[in-house]
Amino acid sequence: xxxxxxxFHRPPGxxxxxxxxxxxxxxxxxxxxxxISVALSPVMAERIQAHGVRPERxxxxxxxxxxxxxxxxxxxxxxAEHWLQRPLRLLFVGRLDPIKGVEVxxxxxxxxxxxxxxxxxxxxxxxxxxxxxxLEVLCQQxxxxxVVHWLGAQPRCSLADxxxxxxxxxxxxxxxxxxxxxxxxxxxxxxxxxxxxxGIAFLVRDGAEGLLVPPGDPAALAEALGRLERDRxxxxxxxxxxxxxxxxxxxxxxxxxxxALMLDPAL
Numbered sequence: 001x002x003x004x005x006x007x008f009h010r011p012p013g014x015x016x017x018x019x020x021x022x023x024x025x026x027x028x029x030x031x032x033x034x035x036i037s038v039a040l041s042p043v044m045a046e047r048i049q050a051h052g053v054r055p056e057r058x059x060x061x062x063x064x065x066x067x068x069x070x071x072x073x074x075x076x077x078x079x080a081e082h083w084l085q086r087p088l089r090l091l092f093v094g095r096l097d098p099i100k101g102v103e104v105x106x107x108x109x110x111x112x113x114x115x116x117x118x119x120x121x122x123x124x125x126x127x128x129x130x131x132x133x134x135l136e137v138l139c140q141q142x143x144x145x146x147v148v149h150w151l152g153a154q155p156r157c158s159l160a161d162x163x164x165x166x167x168x169x170x171x172x173x174x175x176x177x178x179x180x181x182x183x184x185x186x187x188x189x190x191x192x193x194x195x196x197x198x199g200i201a202f203l204v205r206d207g208a209e210g211l212l213v214p215p216g217d218p219a220a221l222a223e224a225l226g227r228l229e230r231d232r233x234x235x236x237x238x239x240x241x242x243x244x245x246x247x248x249x250x251x252x253x254x255x256x257x258x259x260a261l262m263l264d265p266a267l
Contacts, residue, residue: 001034040178041199064251072160087118091166096127101172108221163188186246191238
């Protein structure tokens, strides 16, 4: 059984009640009766173990990324002059769901503006009409209408262009088992500023490929933005390290690990 996530760490109301009931009834049973459970990140391994699965029956096999899927043809480091451009360009890619922490991000931008930080945020993604309206109203209330660009859903094959234009990628999720956006950002040679939760903290080592902050903390996020703005050379170094680390997360490595499991005579 391969576990890509769970419903147990999502805000109430995230899923249809009937679906939530079904998963709560079947997930523990399925894990306990599988020959082996595959977790995408260490935090998912812990959650599988909490269902009563012994550690030796859990394998850690993260997802990979095919750079061509996002339109990335040249995985070379970002030119040095890019990192010195002003203002600081930020990027968010993902669903505009409460779990993704966009509200926290907007509040952090407002705090950053109060300190005189010049920045720009591109938001790629969409959510429910209700949630998107709430975020747009909040954006107006915080005085961010000239700072935030709502780009909506974009073709997956064009994402590399968005990653290449930014300076860093924001992943302020309140929970996320293994966010693909982190792999995409690193493959494009850009650092990640994210929450120290779930698979984000597994992919991004704090101070190595990016910075990690406590989830749901706008002040901590704003402080980290200021650090990255003040030292663009350090930000560039994080991007180079991110590109190097991304090479460990490939689909070929994922397939090889799964194949080894399926051919294991002990199973």
